[in-house]
Amino acid sequence: MSLPDFGFYVLCATAIVLLAAQAVIHPGEFVQVFIFGLTQGSIYALVALGYTMVYGIIELINFAHGDVFTLGAYVGSAILGFFAISEGGFTTVNLIALLLVFPAVMLVMGGINVAIERVAYRPLRNAPRLAPLITAIGMSFFLEGVMFLWHGPATVHFPDILPKAATTVAGVFFGFKDVFVVVVAAILVALLAIFINRTKLGKAMRATAQDRDAAQLMGIDINRTIAATFFIGALLAGAGGMIWGLYYNTVYYQLGFRSGLIAFTAAVFGGIGNIPGAALGGLIIGLIAAFSDSYIGSKWTQVVVFGILIGVLVFRPTGLLGMRVPEK
């Protein structure tokens, strides 16, 4: 075992021992935090998938991705406004609205992301590597600007339309919303896995991620495949935005910046380019953030998360499950 690996295991073991101690001393609180971390982590996982897929295929840190996620919540909130939904309770209208709006938002975000790729990234595919990175940052500011123009700097209310049902088991509170978030995220990740492994387009995406030139020689349409990657990444981000809105009922225009960075950390944590890795990384980062919020203090969470980011890169640069990026 090499020294970096050793360091990595020592760090992980320390964290687990500390958490286990908490779990024994205050089991109720621990489970509560755990549930919260799981829900938060599910959302990070959905966003992290978009980062990891795009990085895997064109080696771009797509800074605009976090803002696509946030915009999903804005768009969802706007479309829901057209329905006679009732907040605070769960009606048939709510259910219908949810079933219609959820996929609609996903599709809208998918379309927007494909447009972004077409306008801002594709023309720069052979440019110096910094160029697309800077357009990505530019697109991020642009999208934040659109949300700012739309609703201003204040937080925006997202309709509270999910059932309020909740139970308390042994002092631990959990509600329908918690279950909803985790289940929906799990279904989406499962669908993605099926898509990637079973469909022709999914296989084309994997082939392109592995070796773009070889994929092209085998007759894969690179432009279409990359566009599809952005589309699917944004479907998940849009879903993440909807879930975020439904769960927290509030969004603001800069939400995507910080949560985008955290999701990106999750992608690196799982091994950038690695799809199961991103999902796992999202869950773990969500849990870490939740534990840090309650056991260390929320003002330290950012330091903890980015400290972990640096630590992972130093001690285990390939992430938990190994990175999968094009060989150069």
Place this chain on the structure above:
Amino acid sequence: MSEQPAPADNILELTDLTKRFGGLVAVDNVSLNIKRGEVFALIGPNGAGKTTLFNNVTGLFQPTSGRVVFDGRDITGSKPHQVARRGIARTFQNIRLFDYMTCLDNVRVGRHVRMKATVFDSLFKLPRERREEERVTEEAMEFLRFVGIAKHADQYARNLAYGQQRRLEIARALATDPKLLLLDEPAAGFTPQEKVELMKLVKKILGRGITVFLIEHDMKVVMGISERIVVLDHGEKIAEGSPDEVRKDVRVIEAYLGKSA
């Protein structure tokens, strides 16, 4: 050829060198000795492990097992820059120049390792740094002249013709003042005329007291300049000897023409 040369006469000794990539044994238990001042050739079919052997010698790869002794010193596991400092320079099979640097600068980078200026000297352009820069510029021009591309000194490396790029790579390697020069398929893609010129250049390099260790496919080139040849196939050394001996070796003929022949 009957008596073993004394170790001091060998510039490079590889002992049981093995390099594995997962299940693939790219270099399999190869031993060879290169004598000071000779041209030693390494041949073998594509994928035989020749480049991998070079990479193990120059520190780009760590050998899985075995020893690399250069100039009487064990350099197994040294970093590439340490190997270069010791006196091994190389070119690459697929040319690796500094594309957006001028030819002159490419060669001056080669000179880097023989320069003494510290960050402090450079920061304040101290007189000794200035003198060194001037001297190195002249030396670099000299290397460019040596390989015959001096008139392109101020062009970006990427704008040179293919054959000139190969020459520039050799000039850059020579600039490190090597005792041993590794050339990885230096004549690949050359016209017959260019191959002749390359052979002349190798002779000139030899004339400077530099030992040449070369990978080459073209048998005319190999036979024309090298004193001894080692043949690699599937990572294994299958023959060693003078050009004539190797040409007649049954295993070599098999390796090149396929087992069925």
Place this chain on the structure above:
Amino acid sequence: MSTSVFTRLHLRDRIRDRDTAVYSILLILALVFPMASIYATDGTALVSQATRAGTFVLLAIGLNVVVGFAGLLDLGYAAFYAIGAYSYALFASTQLASSPAHHAFHLPFWLMLFVALFVAAAAGAVLGFPTLRLRGDYLAIVTLGFGEIVPQLFYNFDQWTGGINAVGGIDQPTLPAWIQGPWSGDGPFQVVRNFNFGGDPVAFYVLICILIAAAIILVNNLYRSRLGRAWMAIREDEVAAAAMGINTVTTKLLAFGIGASFSGFAGAFYGANVSLVSPDSFLFIVSITVLVMVVLGGMGNISGVIIGALVLYYVVYYLIPGLPENVRSLANSIGLSSETTRSLADATQHLNYIIYGGILVAMMLLRPQGLLPSRVREQELKHAAVQEEEAAVEMEHAT
């Protein structure tokens, strides 16, 4: 073949000519600007702005060493800026009196300028050492994380740094009494009143111009040295560079440390200049803005980077914030109602992000290599004289 080496170096000559032109124009502008702006506006607000722009020029020159020369992507450059600013702020104000140290330090600016430089360089080395051996993009990610952590640490350790309340009342630089001359006191050429920079924007302006000039000279020296070539070699092909005997890890570490030291240096100047240092001034947006300055100017090319810094500073800190005001006066002058005028101005204010984002995208699409790229294009490369010589040689061969 007997002509001197140097007459053949056309490419370098051409780049040098362009640089000379740019530097001459900059020098004249730097000299004329304070007088002209004070004369035109009867105030020193513009001079202060120019000083702020100068701070960014210094930052861009430093980041250019990391990104442009060595090809390392640093997305957390503002962290070192923060470290430099706080190094000065904490030890040149009353801040530490109310900290657990219970003692206020008032170390001299000129000393702290260099202390800040070394502290930032050390931070760069500590961060760079374990991470510089990683894949290129991973450094970007590590620096991004570092850039997020550092301002947060300055928030969190509020006992020491005042956290969100910022460090205020930072000491002004004073000139040692022995540097007396016509520029001091109330003489005709006064630049510095009573040896104290306090409240004198022109003094800071002069100082930043001197610092920038020094930075240009030093970085240029490095660029034309053994180390500068080693950086570029690593940028072009790390494997080949290592095979040429360059220790890539220490060479990259030097680029990273030198870049960080510039940032620390600029940070100390910034602290003294604005006299107030808060974690908010060192967020991601600052790192990105400096990076864009470098890319906009033309990575690797010092004169280009300076132009890039000035242009982008003007756009981001002057043009865009001033837009609502301009729109208002424009609307007024073409006789729109005050109601429309106000809503128009409000709308432009809300457009800030969109405009900045749009500029970044448009800029990269139109000119991804920057305004004054260090890489001269191929056609320009084959200088006429070289071609002639080539033709002559070919003739020789033919006959």
